[in-house]
Amino acid sequence: MVKVMAEDAFESIVAAHHGEIRRYLLRTTGRATEADDLSQETFLRAFRAFRGLPPDANVRAWLFAIATNLMRNHFRAQSRRRRAYAAVAVEPRGPDGRPEAQAESSEARARLEGLIEGLPLKQRLAFTMRKMHGLEYEAIGQSLRCSVDSARANVFQALRKIRRGLDDLAPVAMEPER
Amino acid sequence: MSDLDRTCREIEPDLVALGAGEAGGAETERVERHVARCAPCRDELTRYRALDGMVGTLREGRLAGEDPTLARAELEARLADLRSRVVHFGVYPSALGPILIARSELGVARVRYLEGGARSLAAQVREALGEDAVEDEEAVEGLHRELVEYLEGRRAQLDWTLDLRGARSGFQRRVLEATARVPYGAVMSYAGIARAIGRPEAVRPVAQALRHNPVPIVVPCHRIIGSDGALVGYAGKKLGLKERLLAIEGVRTEAGPGDPRVNRNRMYALQAGETEYCLPTCGSLSRQQLAGLTLFGSRRRAEAVGLAPCTSCRPDLHPLPEQG
Numbered sequence: 001m002v003k004v005m006a007e008d009a010f011e012s013i014v015a016a017h018h019g020e021i022r023r024y025l026l027r028t029t030g031r032a033t034e035a036d037d038l039s040q041e042t043f044l045r046a047f048r049a050f051r052g053l054p055p056d057a058n059v060r061a062w063l064f065a066i067a068t069n070l071m072r073n074h075f076r077a078q079s080r081r082r083r084a085y086a087a088v089a090v091e092p093r094g095p096d097g098r099p100e101a102q103a104e105s106s107e108a109r110a111r112l113e114g115l116i117e118g119l120p121l122k123q124r125l126a127f128t129m130r131k132m133h134g135l136e137y138e139a140i141g142q143s144l145r146c147s148v149d150s151a152r153a154n155v156f157q158a159l160r161k162i163r164r165g166l167d168d169l170a171p172v173a174m175e176p177e178r
Numbered sequence: 179m180s181d182l183d184r185t186c187r188e189i190e191p192d193l194v195a196l197g198a199g200e201a202g203g204a205e206t207e208r209v210e211r212h213v214a215r216c217a218p219c220r221d222e223l224t225r226y227r228a229l230d231g232m233v234g235t236l237r238e239g240r241l242a243g244e245d246p247t248l249a250r251a252e253l254e255a256r257l258a259d260l261r262s263r264v265v266h267f268g269v270y271p272s273a274l275g276p277i278l279i280a281r282s283e284l285g286v287a288r289v290r291y292l293e294g295g296a297r298s299l300a301a302q303v304r305e306a307l308g309e310d311a312v313e314d315e316e317a318v319e320g321l322h323r324e325l326v327e328y329l330e331g332r333r334a335q336l337d338w339t340l341d342l343r344g345a346r347s348g349f350q351r352r353v354l355e356a357t358a359r360v361p362y363g364a365v366m367s368y369a370g371i372a373r374a375i376g377r378p379e380a381v382r383p384v385a386q387a388l389r390h391n392p393v394p395i396v397v398p399c400h401r402i403i404g405s406d407g408a409l410v411g412y413a414g415k416k417l418g419l420k421e422r423l424l425a426i427e428g429v430r431t432e433a434g435p436g437d438p439r440v441n442r443n444r445m446y447a448l449q450a451g452e453t454e455y456c457l458p459t460c461g462s463l464s465r466q467q468l469a470g471l472t473l474f475g476s477r478r479r480a481e482a483v484g485l486a487p488c489t490s491c492r493p494d495l496h497p498l499p500e501q502g
Contacts, residue, residue: 031243032242035243039249044256044260047261131237132233132236159229160194163229
């Protein structure tokens with residue numbers, strides 16, 4: 001009986017968090033296929049580890065941590081591959097990640113997205129978790145395996161860099177379109 | 179550096195926090211006091227606030243490829259598959275030593291004799307089931323109760339649904355199914371099973387398949403013996419267990435020069451395809467190899483599966499001496 005209840009609980013976790021975790025992965029990888037694969041892997045891992053999770057655990061933070069870890073491994077593997085390709089001078093050109101989004105966004109938004117993409121990975125992830133998903137710094141620290149202060153410092157560094165990247169835009173032009 | 183410059187530097191983190199909507203009361207007040215008299219920082223704060231607005235728009239905006247429906251459906255399918263493979267298990271003491279029983283959503287997936295003593299039970303369980311198995315005695319408690327009754331000779335049947343997805347091949351599955359049809363209190367030879375599945379030449383592969391029986395006792399590989407009546411092998415080197423399981427069912431074995439053996443001259447016999455059981459001396463059996471026979475330890479066991487006594491050798495009138 002106990003296990004039946006636990007499995008139902010996992011179903012409700014999928015229902016509650018799959019969309020958001022996939023969105024997080026979509027934002028950070030920029031590709032739907034990668035977001036699909038990594039979100040699937042996140043939940044399969046979560047399913048296996050679910051039984052060991054303390055009842056009072058922050059499930060959302062836990063899922064973000066699994067997803068972040070998988071994604072960082074994914075990026076590491078990808079950059080290894082890229083180096084390998086570069087060595088034989090064959091630069092792989094994947095499909096553009098977000099043609100649709102870019103077409104419909106203003107220039108300022110496109111620049112903002114470009115700046116976020118150009119951030120060092122840790123800052124980019126901290127920024128995305130905080131600013132796009134509203135995660136607590138404690139959860140971000142767990143995901144990035146760093147202290148709360150360091151998580152916060154990473155978000156602030158990201159903000160500074162983005163802000164400097166938009167230096168030439170007048171404050172008015174930076175106002176969001178309504 | 180002027181005082182104002184120094185203040186600008188010191189206040190910068192609070193200014194960023196305020197611009198990003200993360201400043202507390204004290205920070206807010208400090209920054210506001212400062213920007214009231216510092217134009218560059220006022221401009222800076224405006225820019226951070228504008229940036230925060232843009233970030234908000236980005237957050238609320240749609241993402242290309244955002245629809246998770248397909249990914250979700252695929253995930254659900256994978257999870258359902260994973261769930262059906264998760265096994266719950268219990269480990270119990272028994273007259274035959276510690277026994278592991280494991281079941282999945284579909285049925286009993288594993289029965290295994292564990293070794294008491296040297297190696298830890300947990301390690302043996304992991305070896306048998308992998309890492310993902312869940313210890314849950316409640317889930318297999320009913321099975322355990324029936325197994326105990328069976329081992330005490332109070333139950334002749336384990337009507338368990340089996341999950342044989344772990345079978346190594348279709349061949350092994352057919353061997354296991356044929357073995358499961360050998361009745362309680364009876365024995366048959368490996369060659370007999372090979373014939374039963376239509377592969378009379380595959381005697382050794384049958385023995386191999388049974389050697390890796392994932393559900394011993396339930397699929398009664400202990401009822402399968404060599405063509406000369408010798409018990410041959412069981413669960414590695416546990417011939418003693420095979421002997422005991424047969425004894426529980428009323429099949430007596432005799433110590434031989436080699437392995438203990440079943441003496442066909444002290445067993446009732448059924449020829450494949452017949453509905454009557456015979457005395458071992460029945461004329462119809464004289465040249466019959468063990469491969470073509472099922473042997474019963476008692477008339478009661480033969481008749482329990484609906485067999486009638488042979489009308490020529492009349493085992494009902496001249497029963498064999500009772501087996502002890």
